Amino acid sequence: MKTQYLLLPPMNNFIFRSVLLAVTVLLSSCQKEDNIPQTDYAIESDDFFQVISNYPNGWIKEAKREHDNPSEKFEYYENGNIKSAKIYSSYPQQHLYMEVSRSEDNKPLWSKYYTPEGDLWFETLYENGLASEKKVYSEKGTSIYSYEEGDLTSIDFTRADKSGTSSTIFNKIAGTRTVMIKKDGETILEEVYPYMEGIGASILTNNQVPLANPFANPEGNYRKIDESFFHNANWQNDADPIEGVPPHRNFYEYYFPNKKFATKFAVSSELYQSIIEQYPVTEDQVLTLNYMYKEGSSSFLPPSEERLSLTKEMEQDPSLFELKYGNEYVNKVYYGKIVYVVGAIRNMPTGTKASGEIKNLARKKMNLIIDGTEQLTAEEQKTLDKVWFEVKFFSTLKAHRNGIILNNSDDFNTVFQEVQDSESSIIQLEYAAFENMS
Numbered sequence: 001m002k003t004q005y006l007l008l009p010p011m012n013n014f015i016f017r018s019v020l021l022a023v024t025v026l027l028s029s030c031q032k033e034d035n036i037p038q039t040d041y042a043i044e045s046d047d048f049f050q051v052i053s054n055y056p057n058g059w060i061k062e063a064k065r066e067h068d069n070p071s072e073k074f075e076y077y078e079n080g081n082i083k084s085a086k087i088y089s090s091y092p093q094q095h096l097y098m099e100v101s102r103s104e105d106n107k108p109l110w111s112k113y114y115t116p117e118g119d120l121w122f123e124t125l126y127e128n129g130l131a132s133e134k135k136v137y138s139e140k141g142t143s144i145y146s147y148e149e150g151d152l153t154s155i156d157f158t159r160a161d162k163s164g165t166s167s168t169i170f171n172k173i174a175g176t177r178t179v180m181i182k183k184d185g186e187t188i189l190e191e192v193y194p195y196m197e198g199i200g201a202s203i204l205t206n207n208q209v210p211l212a213n214p215f216a217n218p219e220g221n222y223r224k225i226d227e228s229f230f231h232n233a234n235w236q237n238d239a240d241p242i243e244g245v246p247p248h249r250n251f252y253e254y255y256f257p258n259k260k261f262a263t264k265f266a267v268s269s270e271l272y273q274s275i276i277e278q279y280p281v282t283e284d285q286v287l288t289l290n291y292m293y294k295e296g297s298s299s300f301l302p303p304s305e306e307r308l309s310l311t312k313e314m315e316q317d318p319s320l321f322e323l324k325y326g327n328e329y330v331n332k333v334y335y336g337k338i339v340y341v342v343g344a345i346r347n348m349p350t351g352t353k354a355s356g357e358i359k360n361l362a363r364k365k366m367n368l369i370i371d372g373t374e375q376l377t378a379e380e381q382k383t384l385d386k387v388w389f390e391v392k393f394f395s396t397l398k399a400h401r402n403g404i405i406l407n408n409s410d411d412f413n414t415v416f417q418e419v420q421d422s423e424s425s426i427i428q429l430e431y432a433a434f435e436n437m438s
Contacts, residue, residue, distance in 0.1 A: 039357065041349040041386050049283070049350075059347040059388070065281070069094050072281045080346050080388030081106040085280040087261075089116070098263060100277045107402070111277050113263050122267055129402050136207045136267060143207040150270070150398060157209040164323045168210055170195060179212050181324055189324055196426060199300035199333055203431065204326035205251050208267045211326045214310055220298035220333070233289040233343065233366050235359075239279030244290030244340045245272050245394075248426075252328050252433040271338070274401055275394055279344055284355060287343030287366050287391075294336040295424040301331070307437040314434060325434065332430035337419055338396045341370070341406070346388035362389050372409035395419045396427060 043058060045051045052062035055078045065072040074085040087098040095116050101109040107129035113121045122136040130150030136143045141159040145152060155168045166181045172195060181189040189212050193201070200218030202211045231244070240261050247265035261280075266273035279286065302310075314321040343366040348355050361384045367373045369391050376384065392403035393415050404415050 039354050040351045041354050044350040074281045077104045138206045140206045143209045199330050202325040202329045212324050214325045220300045222298045224296040225294045227294045229292045231290050233287045235285040236288045239286045239342050241275050241340050250430045252431045283348045289341040291339040296335050298333045311437050328431040328433050330429045331432040334428040335424045336427045340394045343391045369406045369412050
C-alpha cells in the first residue's frame with residue numbers, strides 16, 4: 001500500500017505558513033508578557049508599618065507605625081481623608097502628644113495636645129471647620145479662647161489659685177480690644193487698645209495670654225523690606241510647615257521643638273495648626289511649596305525712663321506685675337503674606353517600584369498644577385488614581401486657612417492672585433523679656 005501525501009497548491013501553502021508564523025509570534029509575545037513582572041500596588045505591612053484593616057478597595061482603614069512602641073496610630077475614611085490620629089513622641093520618653101479627629105469631608109472636629117507628663121496641654125473644639133473654643137492649661141492657670149466663625153472674640157485667663165483673672169474682649173467692627181484685670185475680685189486695670197496687637201503689647205508666654213500694654217505711647221520705627229522668598233516644590237519627610245509658616249509669636253525664651261511638630265506654635269497660629277492637623281501622619285514623603293513676602297517691619301525700643309519704672313514695679317511685686325503684663329512684650333512686628341502648598345499621598349503601595357512610580361507621577365501632577373507644564377497621560381492618571389493624592393493651597397487669608405484643593409494651574413493662579421491682591425497682614429510678633437529691660 002502506497003503512502004498518500006497531501007500536496008497544497010503554492011498559494012495555499014503560502015497562506016498556511018503565514019498563519020503559522022502569526023500564531024507563533026502571538027504565542028511568543030504572550031509568553032514574553034507572562035515573563036514580565038507586573039507592578040504590585042498592594043498595601044501590606046512591613047517591619048515598621050502595620051496595616052490593621054483595609055476597605056474593600058484595598059485602601060487603609062486603620063494602621064500604625066512601629067509595632068511595640070507606636071509613633072503613630074491613625075484611621076482613614078473610605079475616601080482617604082483622615083478620621084483620627086494619635087501621634088507619639090519618643091523624647092524625653094515616649095508619650096502621646098497630639099490627637100486629632102476630623103469629619104469625612106475633612107473638617108476638624110477637635111484636637112488635643114499633651115505634655116510629656118501626660119497632662120492635657122491645650123485642646124480645640126471646632127464648628128463647621130473653624131475654631132469655636134480653645135483651652136490652654138498650665139501650672140500658672142487656664143486660659144479660654146472663644147471664637148465666632150473662626151474669629152477670636154475673647155480670651156479669659158484664671159490663675160491656678162483663683163486669685164486673679166484677666167479678660168480680653170475683641171471688637172472687630174470697632175477695631176478695639178478691651179483688657180480687664182482683676183485681683184481678689186477687685187478690678188485693678190481696664191484699658192482699651194487697638195484690635196490688633198502691636199509693639200509694646202504684653203503677654204504671659206506660659207499660656208500665651210495677651211495682657212495690658214505697659215508703655216504710654218509706644219511708637220515703632222517702620223522699615224520697608226520688600227523681600228520675597230519662593231521655594232519650589234520639594235519632597236519633605238513630614239508636612240511640618242515651621243520654616244515656610246514661621247511661628248506667629250516668636251518668644252524671647254528659646255523653644256526647641258523636639259517633636260515631630262512644633263506644637264507650641266499651634267496655640268496662636270490657626271494656619272500652622274490647620275496644616276499639621278490635616279497631615280498628622282505621612283506614609284511616605286509629601287511635596288511642599290512655600291512663598292513668603294515680607295513687606296516691612298516695625299521695631300520698638302522703650303524709653304529709658306519707662307524701662308526703669310517698669311523694672312522697679314516688677315521688683316516690688318512680681319506676682320502683680322505678671323498678672324497685669326505677663327513676662328514678655330512685642331518689640332518687633334513683621335508684615336507680609338504667606339503661602340504654603342502641600343501635595344500629600346496616602347494609601348501608598350508597599351513595593352519600592354510601585355511607590356517610586358507613584359511619587360514620580362505625583363511630582364509631575366504638582367508641577368502641572370503650579371506651572372501648567374506637561375499633562376499626565378490617561379494611563380498615568382489612572383496609575384496615580386490608585387492612591388489618594390491631594391494638592392492643597394493654604395495662606396494667611398481666612399478663606400484659605402483650611403486649604404483650597406487644587407486640580408489644575410487655573411486653580412492655583414486664581415487663589416495665588418487672591419493673596420497677591422490682598423493687603424499685607426501681621427505675619428509675626430517678635431518678643432523681648434521684661435526682665436532684660438534694665
